[in-house]
Amino acid sequence: MLNAIADLSGHSRAEIAARTGLTKATVSSLVDRMIGANLVVEGAAAVRTGPGRRGTALFLAPDGPHGLGVEIGVDYLATCLIDLTGEVRARWIQSADNRVLSPARVLSRVTKAVRTALAEADRMGVRVGGMGVAVPGLVESATGILRVAPNLGWREVDVRGELRRRADLDDIPVLVGNEANFAALAELWQGTGPRDFVHVSGEIGIGAGIVVDGGLFEGVSGFGGEIGHVMVDPRGPECACGARGCLERLAGQEEIYRQAGVLDDRAPEELITDLLDRLAHRDRRSVAATRSAARWLGIALSGVVNLLDLPTVVLGGTYARLAPWLWEPLRDELAQRVVSSTWSPVEVTASTLGSEAAVRGAAGSAVRAILADPDPYVTAALA
Amino acid sequence: MLNAIADLSGHSRAEIAARTGLTKATVSSLVDRMIGANLVVEGAAAVRTGPGRRGTALFLAPDGPHGLGVEIGVDYLATCLIDLTGEVRARWIQSADNRVLSPARVLSRVTKAVRTALAEADRMGVRVGGMGVAVPGLVESATGILRVAPNLGWREVDVRGELRRRADLDDIPVLVGNEANFAALAELWQGTGPRDFVHVSGEIGIGAGIVVDGGLFEGVSGFGGEIGHVMVDPRGPECACGARGCLERLAGQEEIYRQAGVLDDRAPEELITDLLDRLAHRDRRSVAATRSAARWLGIALSGVVNLLDLPTVVLGGTYARLAPWLWEPLRDELAQRVVSSTWSPVEVTASTLGSEAAVRGAAGSAVRAILADPDPYVTAALA
Numbered sequence: 077m078l079n080a081i082a083d084l085s086g087h088s089r090a091e092i093a094a095r096t097g098l099t100k101a102t103v104s105s106l107v108d109r110m111i112g113a114n115l116v117v118e119g120a121a122a123v124r125t126g127p128g129r130r131g132t133a134l135f136l137a138p139d140g141p142h143g144l145g146v147e148i149g150v151d152y153l154a155t156c157l158i159d160l161t162g163e164v165r166a167r168w169i170q171s172a173d174n175r176v177l178s179p180a181r182v183l184s185r186v187t188k189a190v191r192t193a194l195a196e197a198d199r200m201g202v203r204v205g206g207m208g209v210a211v212p213g214l215v216e217s218a219t220g221i222l223r224v225a226p227n228l229g230w231r232e233v234d235v236r237g238e239l240r241r242r243a244d245l246d247d248i249p250v251l252v253g254n255e256a257n258f259a260a261l262a263e264l265w266q267g268t269g270p271r272d273f274v275h276v277s278g279e280i281g282i283g284a285g286i287v288v289d290g291g292l293f294e295g296v297s298g299f300g301g302e303i304g305h306v307m308v309d310p311r312g313p314e315c316a317c318g319a320r321g322c323l324e325r326l327a328g329q330e331e332i333y334r335q336a337g338v339l340d341d342r343a344p345e346e347l348i349t350d351l352l353d354r355l356a357h358r359d360r361r362s363v364a365a366t367r368s369a370a371r372w373l374g375i376a377l378s379g380v381v382n383l384l385d386l387p388t389v390v391l392g393g394t395y396a397r398l399a400p401w402l403w404e405p406l407r408d409e410l411a412q413r414v415v416s417s418t419w420s421p422v423e424v425t426a427s428t429l430g431s432e433a434a435v436r437g438a439a440g441s442a443v444r445a446i447l448a449d450p451d452p453y454v455t456a457a458l459a
Numbered sequence: 460m461l462n463a464i465a466d467l468s469g470h471s472r473a474e475i476a477a478r479t480g481l482t483k484a485t486v487s488s489l490v491d492r493m494i495g496a497n498l499v500v501e502g503a504a505a506v507r508t509g510p511g512r513r514g515t516a517l518f519l520a521p522d523g524p525h526g527l528g529v530e531i532g533v534d535y536l537a538t539c540l541i542d543l544t545g546e547v548r549a550r551w552i553q554s555a556d557n558r559v560l561s562p563a564r565v566l567s568r569v570t571k572a573v574r575t576a577l578a579e580a581d582r583m584g585v586r587v588g589g590m591g592v593a594v595p596g597l598v599e600s601a602t603g604i605l606r607v608a609p610n611l612g613w614r615e616v617d618v619r620g621e622l623r624r625r626a627d628l629d630d631i632p633v634l635v636g637n638e639a640n641f642a643a644l645a646e647l648w649q650g651t652g653p654r655d656f657v658h659v660s661g662e663i664g665i666g667a668g669i670v671v672d673g674g675l676f677e678g679v680s681g682f683g684g685e686i687g688h689v690m691v692d693p694r695g696p697e698c699a700c701g702a703r704g705c706l707e708r709l710a711g712q713e714e715i716y717r718q719a720g721v722l723d724d725r726a727p728e729e730l731i732t733d734l735l736d737r738l739a740h741r742d743r744r745s746v747a748a749t750r751s752a753a754r755w756l757g758i759a760l761s762g763v764v765n766l767l768d769l770p771t772v773v774l775g776g777t778y779a780r781l782a783p784w785l786w787e788p789l790r791d792e793l794a795q796r797v798v799s800s801t802w803s804p805v806e807v808t809a810s811t812l813g814s815e816a817a818v819r820g821a822a823g824s825a826v827r828a829i830l831a832d833p834d835p836y837v838t839a840a841l842a
Contacts, residue, residue, distance in 0.1 A: 214802070223799070223801070224801070284766065286766070286767075288676075296803070297802070305761075306761075306762040307762065318795065376762075382686070419599060
């Protein structure tokens with residue numbers, strides 16, 4: 077029913093009863109409980125859609141429980157707070173080369189960032205109803221354990237357990253997931269795009285989130301979407317995963333920077349700004365480096381589309397910012413290699429969420445979990 | 460309810476009522492109608508599972524409507540008749556190099572094969588309730604049109620319309636689908652294997668059928684599973700599809716025969732028998748050719764598993780027969796390239812259906828369509 081309120085935002089109890097098939101009495105009693113728990117608020121009179129008096133309009137409470145999103149990037153930490161309607165209410169981002177630090181050191185920084193966000197929520201007078209943590213690696217869906225994050229050099233880290241313990245999160249549900257999957261969900265929840273797509277985000281690693289018929293496709297154990305380790309050149313360089321010729325070794329952010337001649341120890345934002353500046357000035361090395369990455373990416377994405385027949389590719393992360401220089405070679409590869417492209421051309425779009433997608437998806441997942449099953453939250457809030 | 464009878468074969472009306480939640484009176488009236496249409500028969504008394512008298516056991520009628528399966532292979536034509544329980548009751552296969560003939564010539568041969576099967580059904584005293592046609596190309600699910608079959612050199616062929624017209628099939632529903640998808644369904648319906656797998660069949664072309672949670676994953680337009688055109692070597696040879704380095708150019712049956720030195724104009728069965736014989740005698744060229752194909756196949760399948768996190772690979776078609784020589788290099792590539800393989804090892808099995816899988820899947824789809832929605836058939840049968 078909360079989802080009905082989200083979908084029918086601004087409508088009355090009677091309209092929600094009609095839509096959900098519940099009786100008006102049931103809806104009213106549930107709505108009262110949700111108003112009590114500050115999940116729902118009453119607003120101006122609803123638009124009249126039939127005979128009878130106008131009902132009071134219901135809305136998801138903007139000051140209701142917030143979702144706290146955390147992203148442990150390879151070279152940054154990000155956090156954000158979003159409300160029940162999906163609006164970002166606060167955000168933080170810091171550069172941090174997490175590759176050179178131990179998991180314990182990184183997790184203590186994450187803990188500090190979580191405490192900052194919790195304090196801000198307190199200051200705003202809102203409760204944090206759930207937390208989502210995006211990590212650049214394989215997260216087993218059954219256990220929530222991060223099995224491996226090759227670009228961080230982490231193996232077997234119980235991120236949820238560690239953060240619970242370090243940040244005293246006993247009463248807040250914590251979800252841990254792959255950053256590419258969270259980014260794809262954020263893209264889906266924007267609500268303006270397609271319901272079947274592959275979202276590919278290029279950072280240090282390259283990850284894909286596969287969305288089929290409006291739902292995330294994660295595979296049997298949650299390990300799907302590892303496009304970064306799809307092989308594109310059998311004679312290619314060795315990858316952090318141990319195999320040879322993986323896409324991320326040939327089309328990842330660092331390889332683009334290296335080939336363009338901009339790679340050094342500057343912060344990520346400075347590197348990409350430098351590259352974009354050189355591209356704007358048609359610097360030959362930068363253009364060649366970006367086009368080369370686009371071709372490898374196009375080859376791997378052609379494989380994805382040949383296998384899954386997805387009509388849309390969404391470029392995310394750094395790829396979204398490089399999109400104007402990626403389009404042409406990427407589309408050429410797709411047109412040439414996707415056998416169904418004559419009948420079912422592949423659309424390529426760029427995400428507008430940029431590098432914020434994963435942290436927003438993580439926070440959004442926390443909020444959506446409350447909307448999908450509000451009972452635990454309501455029970456705690458009314459206790 | 461027919462599916463309940465299929466699942467509960469040998470059980471009584473009362474047991475089926477309990478399972479489906481329908482009343483006994485409803486079940487009895489539906490069962491009578493299905494007995495009238497010869498979809499269901501009564502047999503020996505059911506096993507007693509509770510108090511009260513034993514009910515009469517119900518079974519899917521072995522002499523009920525049969526499914527007619529047709530496969531238009533690149534180098535053979537196959538047909539079969541299967542009954543409602545999935546048993547093959549008759550089968551035919553003929554070599555035919557369909558690449559050198561026009562679509563019209565091939566379809567007239569197919570029509571002859573269909574007439575032979577219909578005559579046999581007549582002789583057996585059974586009706587053909589539906590037909591499934593497996594083709595080695597892209598079939599658009601919305602229209603049933605074969606858009607392209609690169610290895611046949613066909614484009615835009617309305618296989619269903621043509622066969623309806625040529626073989627006077629006005630009253631028989633006809634399904635057209637990709638052979639790799641039908642083969643994967645046949646594998647699934649064997650009922651003994653996993654519910655999440657990729658079935659890869661190596662013939663002249665290479666096709667994959669992706670099964671997720673017991674259902675076929677075909678993609679938005681039905682064009683999924685085109686593993687044959689996944690690129691595995693950017694410097695590889697040109698493919699019939701126009702692109703370079705496609706899996707089927709490097710690991711397809713013809714490339715194995717060519718590298719092994721057995722390729723000539725003999726019939727397909729003679730070629731594979733020759734190759735298997737040489738492999739059994741450890742012929743160096745044949746072993747090297749098969750191992751090379753296995754490595755390329757392993758690279759492409761690693762991509763599939765990295766993207767979809769499927770726990771099982773089923774080798775079908777020619778690959779099933781070559782399986783003993785494919786295992787080792789294939790498993791090596793999967794273990795090395797699948798990033799989740801440490802936590803979720805990929806099982807590789809060989810289909811026992813061999814080259815019959817696609818035609819059985821096509822016939823099975825026709826029969827399953829009747830079980831899923833028997834009304835049209837029952838109405839026609841009782842008219």
